[in-house]
Amino acid sequence: MGSEEKSEQLKIYHEITLPPQEIVDLFKVTFDNELYGAEGIDELQSQIQKVKSDLYNRDYIAAFGNDAKRTAYCCRWSPSRATAYASLFAHLQECAQVIRCKESDQNVLCIGGGAGGELVALASLFTPTREFITKYSTSKQPTTTKNSLNVHLVDISDWSAVVNRLQSTISGKWLYADESKYFKVHSSNRDILTMSEDDLSLSNLDLITLLFTTNELFSENKQQSIRLLQKFNQFCKKGCLLLIAESAGSYSHITVGTKKFPIQFLIDTVLMGKRGQDESGAWQLVNQSDSTWYRCDPRLDYPMKVENTRIFYRLYRKI
Numbered sequence: 001m002g003s004e005e006k007s008e009q010l011k012i013y014h015e016i017t018l019p020p021q022e023i024v025d026l027f028k029v030t031f032d033n034e035l036y037g038a039e040g041i042d043e044l045q046s047q048i049q050k051v052k053s054d055l056y057n058r059d060y061i062a063a064f065g066n067d068a069k070r071t072a073y074c075c076r077w078s079p080s081r082a083t084a085y086a087s088l089f090a091h092l093q094e095c096a097q098v099i100r101c102k103e104s105d106q107n108v109l110c111i112g113g114g115a116g117g118e119l120v121a122l123a124s125l126f127t128p129t130r131e132f133i134t135k136y137s138t139s140k141q142p143t144t145t146k147n148s149l150n151v152h153l154v155d156i157s158d159w160s161a162v163v164n165r166l167q168s169t170i171s172g173k174w175l176y177a178d179e180s181k182y183f184k185v186h187s188s189n190r191d192i193l194t195m196s197e198d199d200l201s202l203s204n205l206d207l208i209t210l211l212f213t214t215n216e217l218f219s220e221n222k223q224q225s226i227r228l229l230q231k232f233n234q235f236c237k238k239g240c241l242l243l244i245a246e247s248a249g250s251y252s253h254i255t256v257g258t259k260k261f262p263i264q265f266l267i268d269t270v271l272m273g274k275r276g277q278d279e280s281g282a283w284q285l286v287n288q289s290d291s292t293w294y295r296c297d298p299r300l301d302y303p304m305k306v307e308n309t310r311i312f313y314r315l316y317r318k319i
């Protein structure tokens with residue numbers, strides 16, 4: 001289908017992030033017991049098979065239905081996601097600026113971000129900025145000038161055990177005690193579709209990510225998903241970024257009247273108005289790709305498969 005010729009490539013390693021091996025090592029350290037423990041990897045593999053079969057049947061609630069399945073998903077898929085997202089965030093300068101901003105606190109909302117891919121990717125861009133400050137700061141540069149990255153993970157499944165473990169490794173191995181207080185993570189085990197603009201602090205957000213989650217929201221409730229985007233239109237502040245990504249070519253279709261449209265057309269219309277016909281849109285498209293590969297470094301050392309990812313993405317900015 002020509003995806004090779006037309007695809008953009010993300011860098012294996014973008015120098016403003018921690019190296020991919022360090023990203024993957026974070027998962028190895030966090031899930032040491034499951035990946036290398038006495039029970040061996042077999043128990044994890046059996047949980048992964050269950051998750052795969054639920055995902056194949058598009059039964060997303062069942063796929064993330066208990067801690068064993070969530071841990072298995074995280075061990076199997078989040079390292080690939082985290083390395084790809086780190087490279088994507090770094091590639092999208094606007095996103096990188098938010099994550100690495102040294103002037104003021106920044107607020108990021110990750111919708112469906114419980115599995116930790118986004119969290120680890122954000123930390124992999126944030127940590128080097130802290131190391132720089134630590135390494136080069138002197139007593140003349142008081143630490144009180146430091147700003148925070150506030151990350152709000154909202155997920156309908158209860159990923160708290162996974163997130164707490166990842167966060168503790170990020171604090172212990174990457175940021176250390178002094179710096180980890182500036183990487184603030186808050187998790188809400190909620191259905192995003194029923195949360196208000198105040199629950200989400202929409203007017204304070206600098207970046208919203210909706211990664212590999214849009215299809216699920218639309219399959220759960222199309223009307224409420226559209227309403228969520230309309231809330232973004234109404235309440236997000238000027239300059240806020242919205243990054244949507246899905247597996248390339250996997251976008252679901254919806255039927256309007258007698259016609260079938262890919263969801264992306266509906267999303268564009270809700271966010272930007274009818275392009276070419278009016279200028280009423282709340283957001284402008286800053287960057288986009290229908291097919292972008294992230295190919296992992298084949299030398300990565302991880303006890304499970306780390307996959308290449310082909311994504312579709314769109315980055316919007318609130319006008």
Ligand SMILES: C[S@@+](CC[C@H](N)C(=O)[O-])C[C@H]1O[C@@H](n2cnc3c(N)ncnc32)[C@H](O)[C@@H]1O
Nearest residue numbers: 081112115117155156157191192211212213216
């Ligand atoms: C396919 S996973 C993607 C996870 C992660 N974003 C990634 O890229 O690896 C989709 C996530 O969306 C969450 N989710 C689905 N419906 C949701 C809803 N209505 N509100 C919040 N989270 C939801 C699921 O629990 C799951 O964690």
